Amino acid sequence: MPVGGENLVGYVCKYTPVEIIEAFGEKPVRIESGCKSYERAEALLHTNTCSFVKGVLENIIENNIEEVILTSCCDSIKRLYDVLKERLKFIYILDLPRKKDTFAVDVFYKEIIKFIDAYKAFKNKGFAIENFLKILEDKSSFRKMQEPSESIAILGARLKDDVVEKIKNSCSVNIINFTCTGEDRIFNIESEDNLLKGYAASLLNLTPCMRMAEDRSKFFNKDFKGIIYNTIKFCDYYSYEYAEMKSQFNIPFLKIETDYTDSNSGQILTRIAAFFEATDIKKMEQKKAKKGYFAGIDSGSTSTNVVIIDENKNIISYSIIPTGPKALESAFKAFEIALNNAGIKEKDITSIVATGYGRVSIPFADKMVTEITCHGKGxxxxxxxVRTVIDIGGQDSKVIRLDESGNVIDFVMNDKCSAGTGRFLEVMSRTLGISINEMAKVHAEVKENITITSMCTVFAESEVISLIAQNKDQRDIIHALNKSVASKAVSLVDRIGRKGKYMMTGGVAKNQGVVSAIESKLGEKLVIPAEPQIIGALGAALIAFEGTNG
Incomplete structure (x- = not known):
């Protein structure tokens, strides 16, 4: 990745001897794994290869990085080495020990010596030990500041830098990044007789990577205010450690999952923001009590909903319109309809809170709050x-657990797949050639109890087409699709544990077939609001009221 004639040496692991690369007069750069797609990487790697490694390869190709240093972290990294060894000017993989005892230090020291020799031969120049010593002294002059009493730890797989930065900017406590490259590199070289061996020991003494044979839990403060644990899709390493740590730490945990593409950043940030709101980590602005009207705007993927309440928390009007291609235009329109229905003007509104995926696109809102908090509040x-809220909207499904005071204490969301959502039902209604309202009917008399085996919308659509070709009764197919959505919703409920009473919100709550199927699986009746689509907007309006009367 030459920039202005400067040669950059790519690396991915914190155990990489970065300071040695600098001592050679080269500039090491950590390769990011975030990308828009894996188009080029999947031409060289299997589709099911670790998404982190595919993202790294994508960035190496895109940025024309010609020198790369790897460590033998896992089989996927070793596979990356195999792919790159015939394509780059220089590629080297260090054999990383799994412990940090005396024997491991000796092994890693010898690995570093071998790397120095290989890089000397490649560059055709010597290794200046005095440059290396100066670099270590400069880094050793910096010390970590004492950690504040209230901190959030980020653990697990590496998060994209922009996500970490947004986390830091959105909460009121200190963020400590313990993922594989988030730690400061500080070296104690004062008492070391063998400089390179001391350096090898210092690298191994960094907070151990989860692939090291160490009990990592003892390195972390159990007084953290919360832990955000990032996992990589299809990588079991992280799921095992997450389960173990959650059983040991009696503090709030948020598990997120990434495939390192840009497409799921919005969901990740929504989950993080909701976690902060639920644990009272995000600072809430307090204002002097005011009277007037308070509005909540829920900008969703399918519909935009507005609720206006008065100073006594009475709903005086609401509106529901399709979101369409432009979220801001829909928000303006829905807000205007709600104002007209209430017979008031915009100047009469004391405060506006925006929620939903389009909340960031509503500049006239005074505050943004995640739909998780708002649905719980509403x-x-x-x-x-109500202790459990099942919200099935157009784009996603979520289950929210409330305590006796109505506070969100836990939640789960589906991934970025549309399975089990309103979009899933819309696609199936078009395939069947019927309206979405017809899909919502309960068909008590089922001739054949069909099961849709695939949760994927694309594959499920193929199943439906096959069933149509077999001349199956349309009512039986609809019943099977409603059961499929219900199964997805109840699987989310089971992830946080069943606890009634249950309320269902979102547009799919109008589908009596899905409601009936969920009730059958839960063995309990659901509370269905008179207008389930406005519950998120109602919660936003209540938060607008509380923000000015707190």
């Missing part, structure tokens, strides 16, 4: 017996 307001 559901509890409607019925304070």
């Amino acid at each position: 559901a509890f307001f409607i019925d304070n017996r």
Whole structure:
């Protein structure tokens, strides 16, 4: 990745001897794994290869990086080495020990010596030990500041830098990044007789990577205010450690999952923001009490909903319109309709809170709050017996757990797949050639109890087409599709544990077939609000009220 004539040496692992590369007069650069797609990487690697490694390869190709240093972290990295060894000017993989005892230090020291020799031969120049010593002294002059009493730890797989930065900017406590490259590199070289061996020991003494044979839990403060644990799709390493740590640490945990493409950044940030809101980590602005009207705007993928309440928390109007291609235009229109229905003007609104995926696109809102917090707030307001909210919208499904005071204490969301959502039902209604309203009917008399085996919308559509070709009764197919959506929703409920009373919100709550199927699986009746699509907007309006009367 030459920039202005400067040669860059790519690396991915914190155990990489970065300071040695610098001592050679080269500039090491950490290769990011985030990308828009794996188009080029999947031409060289199997589709099911680790998404982190595919993202690294994509960036190496895109940025024309010609020198790369790897460590033998896992089989996927070794596969990356195999792919690159015939394509780059210089590629080297260090054999990384799995422990940090005396024997491991000796092994890693010898690996570093071998690397120096290989790089000397490639560059055809010597290794200046005095440059190396100066670099270590400069880095050793810096020390970590004492950690504040309230901190959030990021653990697991590496998060994209922009996501880490947004986390830091969106909460009121210190963020400590313990992922594989988030730690400061500080070296104690004062008492070391053998400089390179001391350096090898210092690298191994960094907070151990989860692939090291160490009990990592003892390195972390159990007084953290919360832990955000990032996992990589299809990588079991992280799931095992997450489960173990959650059983040991009695503090709030948020598990997120990434494939390192840009497409899931929005969902990840929504989950993080909701985690902060639920654990009271995000600072809430307090204002002097005011009277007037308060609005909530829920900008969703399918519909934009607005609720206006008065100073007594009475709903005085609401509106529901399709979101369409432009979220801001839909928000303006829905807000204007709600104002007209209430017979008031915009100047009469004291405060506006925006929620939903399009909340960042509503500049006239005073505050943005995640739909998870808003649906919990709205559901509890409607019925304070509710402890579990099942929200199935156009783009995603989520299950929210509330405590006795209506606070969100846990939640789960589906991934970026549309399975089990309103979009899934829309696609199937078009395939069947019927309206979405017809899909919503309960068909009590089922001739054949068909099961849709695939949760993927594309594959499920193929199954439906096959069933149509077999001349199956349309009502039986609809029943099977409703059961499929219900199975997905109940699987989310089971991830946080069943606890009634249950309320269902979102547009799919109008589908009596899905509601009936969920009730059958849960063995309990669902509370269905009179207008389930506005619960998120209602919660946003209530937060607008509380923000000015707190």
